[in-house]
Amino acid sequence: xxxxxxxxxxxxxxxxxxxxxxxxxxxxxxxxxxxxxxxxxxxxxxxxxxxxxxxxxxxxxxxxxxxxxxxxxxxxxxxxxxxxxxxxxxxxxxxxxxxxxxxxxxxxxxxxxxxxxxxxxxxxxxxxxxxxxxxxxxxxxxxxxxxxxxxxxxxxxxxxxxxxxxxxxxxxxxxxxxxxxxxxxxxxxxxxxxxxxxxxxxxxxxxxxxxxxxxxxxxxxxxxxxxxxxxxxxxxxxxxxxxxxxxxxxxxxxxxxxxxxxxxxxxxxxxxxxxxxxxxxxxxxxxxxxxxxxxxxxxxxxxxxxxxxxxxxxxxxxxxxxxxxxxxxxxxxxxxxxxxxxxxxxxxxxxxx
Amino acid sequence: xxxxxxxxxxxxxxxxxxxxxxxxxxxxxxxxxxxxxxxxxxxxxxxxxxxxxxxxxxxxxxxxxxxxxxxxxxxxxxxxxxxxxxxxxxxxxxxxxxxxxxxxxxxxxxxxxxxxxxxxxxxxxxxxxxxxxxxxxxxxxxxxxxxxxxxxxxxxxxxxxxxxxxxxxxxxxxxxxxxxxxxxxxxxxxxxxxxxxxxxxxxxxxxxxxxxxxxxxxxxxxxxxxxxxxxxxxxxxxxxxxxxxxxxx
Numbered sequence: 001x002x003x004x005x006x007x008x009x010x011x012x013x014x015x016x017x018x019x020x021x022x023x024x025x026x027x028x029x030x031x032x033x034x035x036x037x038x039x040x041x042x043x044x045x046x047x048x049x050x051x052x053x054x055x056x057x058x059x060x061x062x063x064x065x066x067x068x069x070x071x072x073x074x075x076x077x078x079x080x081x082x083x084x085x086x087x088x089x090x091x092x093x094x095x096x097x098x099x100x101x102x103x104x105x106x107x108x109x110x111x112x113x114x115x116x117x118x119x120x121x122x123x124x125x126x127x128x129x130x131x132x133x134x135x136x137x138x139x140x141x142x143x144x145x146x147x148x149x150x151x152x153x154x155x156x157x158x159x160x161x162x163x164x165x166x167x168x169x170x171x172x173x174x175x176x177x178x179x180x181x182x183x184x185x186x187x188x189x190x191x192x193x194x195x196x197x198x199x200x201x202x203x204x205x206x207x208x209x210x211x212x213x214x215x216x217x218x219x220x221x222x223x224x225x226x227x228x229x230x231x232x233x234x235x236x237x238x239x240x241x242x243x244x245x246x247x248x249x250x251x252x253x254x255x256x257x258x259x260x261x262x263x264x265x266x267x268x269x270x271x272x273x274x275x276x277x278x279x280x281x282x283x284x285x286x287x288x289x290x291x292x293x294x295x296x297x298x299x300x301x302x303x304x305x306x307x308x309x310x311x312x313x314x315x316x317x318x319x320x321x322x323x324x325x326x327x328x329x330x331x332x333x334x335x336x337x338x339x340x341x342x343x344x345x346x347x348x349x350x351x352x353x
Numbered sequence: 354x355x356x357x358x359x360x361x362x363x364x365x366x367x368x369x370x371x372x373x374x375x376x377x378x379x380x381x382x383x384x385x386x387x388x389x390x391x392x393x394x395x396x397x398x399x400x401x402x403x404x405x406x407x408x409x410x411x412x413x414x415x416x417x418x419x420x421x422x423x424x425x426x427x428x429x430x431x432x433x434x435x436x437x438x439x440x441x442x443x444x445x446x447x448x449x450x451x452x453x454x455x456x457x458x459x460x461x462x463x464x465x466x467x468x469x470x471x472x473x474x475x476x477x478x479x480x481x482x483x484x485x486x487x488x489x490x491x492x493x494x495x496x497x498x499x500x501x502x503x504x505x506x507x508x509x510x511x512x513x514x515x516x517x518x519x520x521x522x523x524x525x526x527x528x529x530x531x532x533x534x535x536x537x538x539x540x541x542x543x544x545x546x547x548x549x550x551x552x553x554x555x556x557x558x559x560x561x562x563x564x565x566x567x568x569x570x571x572x573x574x575x576x577x578x579x580x581x582x583x584x585x586x587x588x589x590x591x592x593x594x595x596x597x598x599x600x601x602x
Contacts, residue, residue: 198471201471202462202470202471202473202475202476203467203471203473205459205462205470206459206462206470209448212448212449212450213446217459217463218429219431219439219440220431220434220439220460220463220519221434221463221464222463224431329450330499333450333451335452335455336458336476337452337454337458337480338477338480
């Protein structure tokens with residue numbers, strides 16, 4: 001994804017004056033407008049479904065940041081999502097806490113703490129770790145958490161923890177419906193903008209270097225393992241926010257929330273929409289969840305097969321995801337320098353455009 | 354050329370063993386301030402391995418590497434880079450999806466603090482330096498093109514520019530003219546000449562004419578050990594080099 005600030009014309013190459021529209025801001029604005037208008041057009045039960053999708057899109061952003069931008073294959077992202085979900089469920093059940101200003105920060109901190117712990121172990125060794133080591137390490141972490149949750153009576157075992165009380169802001173209770181939807185959407189937009197700022201900053205350029213050639217940038221002086229641990233922890237914190245919100249919205253948590261199934265699901269969201277583009281992660285989530293919902297309603301027996309074939313087709317024939325239908329490679333990678341300015345170098349120019 | 358009083362780089366007694374293969378067997382390399390030093394030898398003599406041991410890409414089995422008076426043998430590549438050492442790999446390692454501008458910016462901002470990177474505090478200040486590097490290496494007109502669009506020779510120049518971006522005290526170049534045309538080799542020599550004012554150079558190269566034109570001193574490796582070291586004239590006059598190295602070459 002490229003930061004362009006506003007939709008507009010951008011030079012296509014050095015010295016070139018041929019204008020070309022940046023597509024990304026237009027896609028972002030259209031999706032935002034559609035998302036904002038959704039509750040006005042949908043019945044309540046679909047607004048509840050849309051809320052769930054918005055929260056899962058938040059979760060997808062966490063994985064996209066880690067994998068799509070930094071190249072860290074986290075196959076256990078649900079660990080942070082589910083751990084935060086269990087955390088807020090326990091706060092509600094055991095301490096009777098329902099304040100949104102406590103629960104959501106707690107979810108963020110739980111996700112962050114788990115990511116720091118696992119990331120510290122997997123990424124901060126003496127030598128850089130291989131992708132397969134990190135992938136299997138995170139997968140194992142997620143699987144172990146699933147088994148732990150299933151077997152630990154305190155966490156409700158197979159049944160999880162039901163009846164999480166609605167979150168409150170002062171005397172106001174957030175129930176399922178339009179208000180909860182707009183709250184989730186606002187958080188999604190906020191996190192999206194923060195991620196957008198981060199990936200288009202100079203830190204984002206370092207992440208691009210990490211993803212493209214970790215060994216090379218180490219020889220420039222980058223502490224690559226630290227960079228990876230930091231972005232992994234940020235991803236964990238975002239997954240924690242999503243997990244806590246999801247648990248509150250659904251009203252219960254269960255072992256699948258920390259397990260391999262949800263971890264794989266988020267990989268599919270991002271691959272389907274287009275990894276390395278924040279908007280791709282959102283689009284992937286919306287389409288996979290939307291199509292699943294529609295197929296399961298209309299083709300009750302064979303819908304998983306249809307969905308599987310669809311996913312396979314996109315990943316085989318459009319490896320950069322659905323977003324690559326509208327986004328050029330140049331705009332997807334983006335640029336990180338200052339905007340063109342009046343200087344002796346103006347004629348060759350460069351900018352984030 | 355007279356040797357500098359203080360050596361910038363001193364690698365001594367370097368042994369590197371890969372399984373049953375001894376790639377380096379007590380090799381040594383001493384480079385002074387502002388010295389261009391060529392590392393030559395037949396294929397398999399250990400040139401690239403010695404370069405990697407100096408840069409930190411390989412850890413020597415035995416021996417020590419001192420840089421600017423400090424023992425850096427146990428330091429990581431990133432720590433060596435921060436100490437003022439820079440490497441250009443044998444295989445071109447530019448970042449193909451990024452623009453030329455961003456490749457240089459990536460190298461230039463490597464030692465900025467995390468907060469500076471997140472807040473993009475140095476981006477504006479580095480703009481002129483990026484463009485100066487690109488102009489110096491005749492790439493400014495293509496600043497916004499992806500690095501993958503460059504010819505092989507231009508990618509080599511871009512990588513040298515990236516290696517020089519942070520103003521290192523020592524630049525290590527592993528076969529910088531590999532795959533270049535004669536004209537590109539000549540231009541590469543011209544591009545490297547001005548850096549002598551502020552930087553030492555160690556260069557591994559098979560093109561002996563290129564090495565002779567730009568280097569002050571040479572070290573000849575054979576079977577993992579130093580066969581001869583001296584000025585270009587001394588090496589050219591050396592009977593052992595002529596008999597053992599040049600004849601084999």
